[in-house]
Amino acid sequence: ESQLIIKERQQTTFQVEELINLLDGGKEKTALRRSIEQTILSDPLMKTDKIGYLTREQKYVQSVRRMMYFFTDLAKRNKWNIEDPHCPEMLFLSRSLSSVVAFMIHMGAFVPSISSFGTLEQVSKWQPLAKECLIIGCYAQTELGHGTNLRRLETTSTFDRNTQEFIVNTPNLSSMKWWPGDMGKSANHAMVMAQLITNGENHGMQAFIVPIRDMTTHKPLPGVEVGNIGSIMSLEDTDNGYLRLNNVRIPKENMLAKYANVDRSGRFQQTGNNRLMYASMMNLRIVLTREQMIHALQKACTIAARYSCVRKQGSLTPNGPEIPIMDYVTQQNKVIPRIALAYALDFTIMEVRHRYVQFLADVTRGDLSNMAEMHAISSGIKANASERTVAGVETLRRACGGHGYSMASGLPYLLLSVTGSCTYEGENTVLYLQVARYLIKTAANISMGKSVDGSSAYLAENTEARCSATSQEEFYDHSLLDACFKHRSKQLLQSVAMDLQGLLAEGKQQMEAWNLLSIQLVNSAKAHIERYIVATSASFVRKLNCSLKVKKLLNQLCSLVALHQITNFPGDFLKDGYLDSHQLDLARKAEVKLLQSLRHNVVGLVDAFDFRDEILGSCIGAYDGNAYERLYDYAKNDVMNKNDVHEESYQYLRPHLHRG
Ligand SMILES: CCCCCCCCCCCCCCCCCCCCCC(=O)SCCNC(=O)CCNC(=O)[C@H](O)C(C)(C)COP(=O)(O)OP(=O)(O)OC[C@H]1O[C@@H](n2cnc3c(N)ncnc32)[C@H](O)[C@@H]1OP(=O)(O)O
Numbered sequence: 002e003s004q005l006i007i008k009e010r011q012q013t014t015f016q017v018e019e020l021i022n023l024l025d026g027g028k029e030k031t032a033l034r035r036s037i038e039q040t041i042l043s044d045p046l047m048k049t050d051k052i053g054y055l056t057r058e059q060k061y062v063q064s065v066r067r068m069m070y071f072f073t074d075l076a077k078r079n080k081w082n083i084e085d086p087h088c089p090e091m092l093f094l095s096r097s098l099s100s101v102v103a104f105m106i107h108m109g110a111f112v113p114s115i116s117s118f119g120t121l122e123q124v125s126k127w128q129p130l131a132k133e134c135l136i137i138g139c140y141a142q143t144e145l146g147h148g149t150n151l152r153r154l155e156t157t158s159t160f161d162r163n164t165q166e167f168i169v170n171t172p173n174l175s176s177m178k179w180w181p182g183d184m185g186k187s188a189n190h191a192m193v194m195a196q197l198i199t200n201g202e203n204h205g206m207q208a209f210i211v212p213i214r215d216m217t218t219h220k221p222l223p224g225v226e227v228g229n230i231g232s233i234m235s236l237e238d239t240d241n242g243y244l245r246l247n248n249v250r251i252p253k254e255n256m257l258a259k260y261a262n263v264d265r266s267g268r269f270q271q272t273g274n275n276r277l278m279y280a281s282m283m284n285l286r287i288v289l290t291r292e293q294m295i296h297a298l299q300k301a302c303t304i305a306a307r308y309s310c311v312r313k314q315g316s317l318t319p320n321g322p323e324i325p326i327m328d329y330v331t332q333q334n335k336v337i338p339r340i341a342l343a344y345a346l347d348f349t350i351m352e353v354r355h356r357y358v359q360f361l362a363d364v365t366r367g368d369l370s371n372m373a374e375m376h377a378i379s380s381g382i383k384a385n386a387s388e389r390t391v392a393g394v395e396t397l398r399r400a401c402g403g404h405g406y407s408m409a410s411g412l413p414y415l416l417l418s419v420t421g422s423c424t425y426e427g428e429n430t431v432l433y434l435q436v437a438r439y440l441i442k443t444a445a446n447i448s449m450g451k452s453v454d455g456s457s458a459y460l461a462e463n464t465e466a467r468c469s470a471t472s473q474e475e476f477y478d479h480s481l482l483d484a485c486f487k488h489r490s491k492q493l494l495q496s497v498a499m500d501l502q503g504l505l506a507e508g509k510q511q512m513e514a515w516n517l518l519s520i521q522l523v524n525s526a527k528a529h530i531e532r533y534i535v536a537t538s539a540s541f542v543r544k545l546n547c548s549l550k551v552k553k554l555l556n557q558l559c560s561l562v563a564l565h566q567i568t569n570f571p572g573d574f575l576k577d578g579y580l581d582s583h584q585l586d587l588a589r590k591a592e593v594k595l596l597q598s599l600r601h602n603v604v605g606l607v608d609a610f611d612f613r614d615e616i617l618g619s620c621i622g623a624y625d626g627n628a629y630e631r632l633y634d635y636a637k638n639d640v641m642n643k644n645d646v647h648e649e650s651y652q653y654l655r656p657h658l659h660r661g
């Protein structure tokens with residue numbers, strides 16, 4: 002173990018184990034997680050080859066082998082509950098798998114969509130088959146021509162009264178399904194989202210289970226053309242596919258009919274709200290935020306923080322001893338605010354998940370009153386967490402200098418795999434505009450004197466016109482910081498709502514006016530969500546039952562998340578004079594002081610994320626801090642080094658070499 006990292010751990014002022022338990026949700030949960038990790042990581046059939054040295058095809062095949070074994074054998078033997086994406090076991094499982102893997106869409110989207118859209122009878126038919134991996138499914142919504150605008154999907158499913166079947170078609174090039182994970186080579190069934198047509202009438206998007214490959218030969222079924230879409234940026238463990246359907250007939254029972262049904266005569270009936278067809282996206286947005294984004298940020302923080310404490314470069318005195326780069330304030334400013342963000346997002350998503358579970362219970366009772374707010378929160382948190390995670394991971398990668406560019410650091414993989422989360426499951430700008438739609442409606446309700454509650458209640462509160470802070474210390478106060486964020490959000494919303502009214506009064510059409518103001522609308526949505534994160538994480542910490550030391554530390558992290566936003570994006574806080582430039586200076590000084598006070602706990606704070614080295618997959622961020630030994634070992638394992646002379650390249654050098 003590196004002496005430097007030992008020294009760091011000696012400086013830690015709190016019990017790391019206490020914080021680990023807190024993040025897991027209790028001591029027993031930590032024990033459960035560790036035992037799951039131990040089982041998975043010690044199983045030889047779950048081993049992966051060294052990062053960076055496999056081809057795309059090898060990665061896919063390795064992932065299929067591992068995950069088939071995992072679902073059909075290992076998980077079953079250990080009686081792990083892989084049914085509910087929000088249960089602790091499931092969260093721990095996906096964390097142990099350490100990357101995006103084959104069948105995540107099958108388990109994470111296909112299986113839950115069956116219960117989201119299926120009747121009890123349909124769920125009892127399809128779900129056991131899918132959970133046991135007796136069938137493999139994908140979620141086929143996006144098309145070559147449309148991903149965002151679901152109303153314009155072109156795949157059709159036309160009811161044939163004579164045979165009581167649906168005929169599914171992708172009638173033209175742009176209508177072919179494009180992107181679905183697990184579809185290119187693995188899936189034998191697809192959950193196809195298509196326009197339902199009965200008796201010549203279009204009833205909008207519905208879900209259909211379409212068999213696409215033969216269950217014996219695995220060859221495409223008649224009328225089906227399916228394949229991979231070609232190399233993509235990362236996520237090579239999965240096979241993103243395309244699918245063309247030419248008059249493929251499926252039985253009537255294959256339309257998932259929880260909320261909509263077609264009777265024998267072709268009559269269409271709908272129960273509940275047609276937006277319930279979007280419900281599975283709400284779920285996946287929340288799951289992805291934690292399972293992909295927050296974990297990626299926590300891992301990147303762990304790597305960069307540990308490495309910054311063992312990497313020495315330069316000195317603070319002329320010819321003096323070299324210091325760990327973590328002692329530079331600029332380095333602290335790269336690493337520590339990201340650690341703080343990783344904590345704040347984790348606390349926020351715990352609360353969001355809790356609310357989502359309550360929301361599901363409401364929906365089961367037929368109460369959809371919280372749907373719009375839940376949609377706004379889940380969309381906003383997905384967009385904001387992915388945007389900040391991607392920016393954060395890249396900052397942390399650069400904070401590791403040259404070694405951050407090596408695949409050996411683990412950081413490029415994290416960055417490449419998480420950057421897609423700004424696009425899939427709802428492109429971020431589009432999601433922010435959904436939040437803005439909700440906010441504009443809320444503003445209209447407020448102006449009509451209606452009451453608003455939940456996450457937007459503050460929009461109806463009266464707030465001070467100016468921030469009251471006169472000292473640095475006040476900028477650690479959560480309610481003062483929250484007031485800054487509330488004010489910014491309210492002010493941005495009021496201003497864009499007024500502009501919207503102005504444009505409408507000038508005679509502009511609603512959609513045109515909306516487009517003209519969409520930059521402001523996105524900013525307003527971001528401000529609302531950032532305030533939600535600031536408020537939710539602080540209130541989460543306030544309610545925690547933990548030692549004073551840990552509470553103090555977590556309170557400091559919450560303050561830092563807010564302060565870092567204010568000092569880095571001060572414009573909106575200064576705009577209408579809520580903060581003045583003197584107060585901004587005070588906030589900046591407060592931030593530097595906070596960074597220095599958190600400096601000693603940097604390694605403790607990332608140790609508390611408790612990622613085992615095998616999950617972290619980094620030569621420079623391992624627990625023992627022995628970065629250089631591992632980098633050397635990694636280089637020696639490069640397949641290009643298996644012979645001293647690389648025969649193939651040498652043939653081009655040899656004729657030209659001077660042999661004197
Ligand atoms: C161990 C286990 C391991 C295995 C299992 C592990 C478990 C899992 C572990 C995971 C590990 C990670 C690894 C993953 C790897 C990579 C995965 C990649 C996945 C990627 C999947 C995908 O990528 S899959 C496709 C997603 N494709 C979209 O995401 C389309 C966006 N496009 C829209 O979403 C709509 O098209 C859009 C814009 C709303 C407009 O729709 P529109 O035109 O109809 O909307 P408007 O604006 O007119 O109206 C809007 C009105 O709808 C209401 N509303 C709208 N949405 C609503 C909603 N969702 N719920 C309720 N209400 C909703 C709203 O509140 C308004 O309500 P109101 O009208 O009352 O105001």
Ligand SMILES: Cc1cc2nc3c(=O)[nH]c(=O)nc-3n(C[C@H](O)[C@H](O)[C@H](O)COP(=O)(O)OP(=O)(O)OC[C@H]3O[C@@H](n4cnc5c(N)ncnc54)[C@H](O)[C@@H]3O)c2cc1C
Pocket residue numbers: 106140141142143146147148149150179180181182236241421424425426427428429430431434
């Ligand atoms: C790795 C990966 C895995 C995926 N897996 C699946 C899967 O399993 N199943 C599946 O069905 N799909 C999947 N997808 C597809 C994904 O869901 C879509 O790509 C995503 O929803 C974005 O839609 P789009 O591609 O149509 O983007 P577009 O909507 O074309 O976005 C392009 C640009 O247009 C802008 N834009 C579009 N509409 C508006 C608007 N109304 N207002 C303002 N700006 C707008 C966007 O902001 C963006 O800047 C996957 C994608 C990726 C990258």
